[in-house]
Amino acid sequence: MVAIAMAALLTSGACVGSARGEGDYQKKAVATTEHVRSSVRTVQLAIQAADEDDAFGPFLSRVISQAEDDAGSAVNGFDTIQPPTDTSDQLRDDVDQIAADSLDLIAAARIAIRRGDLEGLAGLADLLAQAGDNLEQFGQDHHA
Amino acid sequence: MAARIIDAALELLDRQLIDRDDKLAGNVDDVEITLPENWPANESDELPVVTALLSGPGVLAERLGGRLGRGWAEFHRRIHPGTAGLGAIPVAQVREIGSAIRLAVARDQLPSDRMEDWFRRHVIAKIPGAGHAPE
Amino acid sequence: MRLSELLGKEVVDASGERAGHVHDVRIQQDGPVTSGFDAALRVHGLIIGRGGLANRLGYGRGTRGPWVIRAIVEGRHRPSFVPWHRISAIEGERIRISGSHDDLERVEP
Amino acid sequence: MKKVFAVTLGILTAIGGFVDIGDIVANAAVGARYKWALAWVVVVGVIGIVLFAEMAGRVAAVSGRAVFDLIRERLGPRFALANLIGSFFVNLMTLTAEIAGVALALELATDVNYLLWLPVCAFAVWLVIWRVKFETMEDVFGIVGLAMIVVAVTVWRAGPDWGSMFHEASHPSLNSGEGLPTYFYYAIALFGAAMTPYEVFFFSSGAVEEHWTRADLFVNRANVYIGFPLGGLLSLALMSAAALTLAPLDITVEHLGQVALPTTLTLGKLGLATLLIGFFAATFGAALETALSAGYTIAQYFGWQWGKFVRPREAARFHTVVLATIVVAAIIGLSSVDPIKVTEYSLIFSAVALPLTYIPILVVANDPGYMGTKVNSRFSNALGSVYLVIILVAALAAIPLMLATKAGA
Numbered sequence: 001m002v003a004i005a006m007a008a009l010l011t012s013g014a015c016v017g018s019a020r021g022e023g024d025y026q027k028k029a030v031a032t033t034e035h036v037r038s039s040v041r042t043v044q045l046a047i048q049a050a051d052e053d054d055a056f057g058p059f060l061s062r063v064i065s066q067a068e069d070d071a072g073s074a075v076n077g078f079d080t081i082q083p084p085t086d087t088s089d090q091l092r093d094d095v096d097q098i099a100a101d102s103l104d105l106i107a108a109a110r111i112a113i114r115r116g117d118l119e120g121l122a123g124l125a126d127l128l129a130q131a132g133d134n135l136e137q138f139g140q141d142h143h144a
Numbered sequence: 145m146a147a148r149i150i151d152a153a154l155e156l157l158d159r160q161l162i163d164r165d166d167k168l169a170g171n172v173d174d175v176e177i178t179l180p181e182n183w184p185a186n187e188s189d190e191l192p193v194v195t196a197l198l199s200g201p202g203v204l205a206e207r208l209g210g211r212l213g214r215g216w217a218e219f220h221r222r223i224h225p226g227t228a229g230l231g232a233i234p235v236a237q238v239r240e241i242g243s244a245i246r247l248a249v250a251r252d253q254l255p256s257d258r259m260e261d262w263f264r265r266h267v268i269a270k271i272p273g274a275g276h277a278p279e
Numbered sequence: 280m281r282l283s284e285l286l287g288k289e290v291v292d293a294s295g296e297r298a299g300h301v302h303d304v305r306i307q308q309d310g311p312v313t314s315g316f317d318a319a320l321r322v323h324g325l326i327i328g329r330g331g332l333a334n335r336l337g338y339g340r341g342t343r344g345p346w347v348i349r350a351i352v353e354g355r356h357r358p359s360f361v362p363w364h365r366i367s368a369i370e371g372e373r374i375r376i377s378g379s380h381d382d383l384e385r386v387e388p
Numbered sequence: 389m390k391k392v393f394a395v396t397l398g399i400l401t402a403i404g405g406f407v408d409i410g411d412i413v414a415n416a417a418v419g420a421r422y423k424w425a426l427a428w429v430v431v432v433g434v435i436g437i438v439l440f441a442e443m444a445g446r447v448a449a450v451s452g453r454a455v456f457d458l459i460r461e462r463l464g465p466r467f468a469l470a471n472l473i474g475s476f477f478v479n480l481m482t483l484t485a486e487i488a489g490v491a492l493a494l495e496l497a498t499d500v501n502y503l504l505w506l507p508v509c510a511f512a513v514w515l516v517i518w519r520v521k522f523e524t525m526e527d528v529f530g531i532v533g534l535a536m537i538v539v540a541v542t543v544w545r546a547g548p549d550w551g552s553m554f555h556e557a558s559h560p561s562l563n564s565g566e567g568l569p570t571y572f573y574y575a576i577a578l579f580g581a582a583m584t585p586y587e588v589f590f591f592s593s594g595a596v597e598e599h600w601t602r603a604d605l606f607v608n609r610a611n612v613y614i615g616f617p618l619g620g621l622l623s624l625a626l627m628s629a630a631a632l633t634l635a636p637l638d639i640t641v642e643h644l645g646q647v648a649l650p651t652t653l654t655l656g657k658l659g660l661a662t663l664l665i666g667f668f669a670a671t672f673g674a675a676l677e678t679a680l681s682a683g684y685t686i687a688q689y690f691g692w693q694w695g696k697f698v699r700p701r702e703a704a705r706f707h708t709v710v711l712a713t714i715v716v717a718a719i720i721g722l723s724s725v726d727p728i729k730v731t732e733y734s735l736i737f738s739a740v741a742l743p744l745t746y747i748p749i750l751v752v753a754n755d756p757g758y759m760g761t762k763v764n765s766r767f768s769n770a771l772g773s774v775y776l777v778i779i780l781v782a783a784l785a786a787i788p789l790m791l792a793t794k795a796g797a
Binding site for chain 2: 283
């Protein structure tokens with residue numbers, strides 16, 4: 001039983017790996033954008049809470065930096081997958097581009113909350129909403 | 145008073161031992177049965193009697209059997225050489241047989257208490273507050 | 280000898296027919312309960328049967344419900360009682376008894 | 389009545405089962421992903437643990453014997469040893485996660501990395517077990533853990549459409565793209581969370597710690613009928629809060645902080661502060677429960693003196709086991725394994741190990757040798773038999789489903 005548990009713990013950590021063909025790669029691309037989108041939406045909620053003075057700084061700071069870590073590791077995981085074909089290269093660039101925009105915004109939110117810059121934080125809300133919508137659109141466009 | 149029937153495996157084996165001060169004192173890991181002398185050759189009507197309850201890791205290991213049990217029993221013999229009869233609690237020290245088995249002696253008089261004693265002296269007594277009352 | 284050495288041994292009757300395995304050892308406590316146990320625990324016989332699980336769980340001797348478990352572990356065979364005087368020899372993993380196993384008493388539930 | 393809060397044992401036990409660190413996150417994750425489509429599992433789980441804990445508590449009150457004592461008596465030393473190893477492993481994994489969970493709650497409150505908090509938390513758990521008396525411990529953590537009720541207030545204040553919520557819960561359906569195996573994987577994880585073996589180890593040993601007797605059978609029932617449904621309610625509240633706030637945004641719940649967002653947005657700073665206190669008390673309570681269970685199971689298997697009702701020096705091996713288990717759990721936790729993943733796996737393994745604990749209790753609760761006239765009623769046995777089947781099915785399906793779905797990925 002211990003062995004099974006260990007095996008499970010190990011395999012689950014490596015859920016992104018190689019891609020079996022273009023379709024599979026596309027699925028992983030969409031999954032990556034969905035992960036990033038989840039982080040973006042989380043940060044949006046955090047900003048909303050800050051805006052309405054509903055939460056403490058340390059709490060929001062932690063929520064945002066965890067979202068940043070999640071999104072970052074999803075993108076890094078995706079980037080280590082070998083794109084199977086030339087058309088996949090294009091997809092890879094698209095994902096990187098759209099994810100990088102979101103990551104920048106999340107990082108900006110993290111910096112703002114740590115500085116206590118609530119105005120700057122509020123200014124990010126619309127941009128994040130837009131980024132989230134873009135990620136959602138990407139998912140719909142590339143749904144296998 | 146009618147004689148009470150006790151099914152040994154069901155009602156003695158693996159039951160909790162409780163000493164005269166209500167402290168838990170190990171489990172019944174096995175039961176020692178003494179056969180009549182020269183049985184079955186002597187043809188007498190004498191019945192075997194239960195002479196002792198056995199308790200302790202060495203006894204348990206032998207009962208477990210298998211590779212684990214044998215290895216454990218062997219290990220136990222090495223650290224406690226010459227202790228074949230260790231862990232025997234004479235039946236005369238038993239006071240009551242119920243959902244637990246009550247003894248008429250204190251647990252520190254039982255040979256199976258040595259390990260508890262070792263941990264008490266070498267680990268727990270060294271931590272501040274080991275003797276504080278629970279209530 | 281130890282109780283655990285008796286448990287699980289196969290019981291065969293005089294004609295060599297298998298009667299089952301030792302489930303338990305029935306002890307009688309003669310004399311008063313209170314004043315210690317001075318050699319009062321006498322082995323009266325063995326409880327034997329097929330399938331050891333029921334015995335361990337206590338079915339057939341007091342415990343009744345729930346019927347699902349009882350039905351699975353009890354099976355069709357009720358355990359029987361071998362009085363000690365019918366045991367003629369203990370040889371390795373086998374216990375020989377005198378007479379036929381058909382006339383052994385069934386253990387009352 | 390022996391004390392003012394006579395039902396805190398049941399409450400603390402239930403909190404450790406239903407809203408420990410893994411379940412807090414798992415409930416919210418399930419709510420965000422499936423909304424109310426898995427709410428029925430919580431109901432099935434609550435009924436199951438009520439039945440199971442009532443039997444274990446009744447046996448402990450009538451015979452003075454706690455659960456692992458009986459497991460060895462009825463299964464024999466070999467099967468019981470297998471159960472002991474499995475249960476101890478689940479306990480250790482869960483304890484690792486709970487200690488980290490306490491640290492994660494502090495991390496959210498302070499923005500200081502949880503790995504820095506972890507050794508402090510481990511020491512605090514040990515210190516409470518070493519010094520605080522059992523009744524005080526269960527009162528404090530049982531009552532403070534109730535701060536989690538703030539999640540139920542969140543749901544109520546959010547003013548959901550109760551009718552459609554109930555409809556979704558009673559007519560579960562899956563989103564497109566969701567597979568049935570993953571759905572059932574989560575179902576088993578939730579069921580495993582409701583019915584963990586360590587809950588009954590703790591509950592029955594707690595009954596002995598509190599010196600329950602035949603006269604306390606009503607206390608047993610009060611603990612069971614109040615504590616576990618309350619745990620189930622908290623579980624459903626976490627699920628609902630996530631379903632209302634996080635599901636519409638397609639947020640995947642992976643952290644404790646995300647779980648707190650619905651309450652924060654609905655109830656503001658006071659709500660958040662209350663919830664963080666609830667997280668702290670619930671995970672701390674669960675850490676106490678699993679650390680003590682580790683000691684209870686091993687001591688009861690061997691027949692050693694156990695419990696906080698005697699001085700530590702009178703239960704030397706028991707306290708040594710508890711201390712060693714906490715140290716090992718803290719070391720594993722510091723190796724920065726994901727504590728939330730760890731509990732999710734331990735839930736699955738506890739579902740696998742459950743029959744070996746459930747069957748002996750079901751049998752002993754029917755044994756007049758222990759119970760006298762207090763054996764199971766026909767109703768308990770009928771329900772007990774239904775749950776026997778459910779528990780066996782869950783145990784057999786758990787590992788295959790975990791492997792097939794890559795643990796719900």
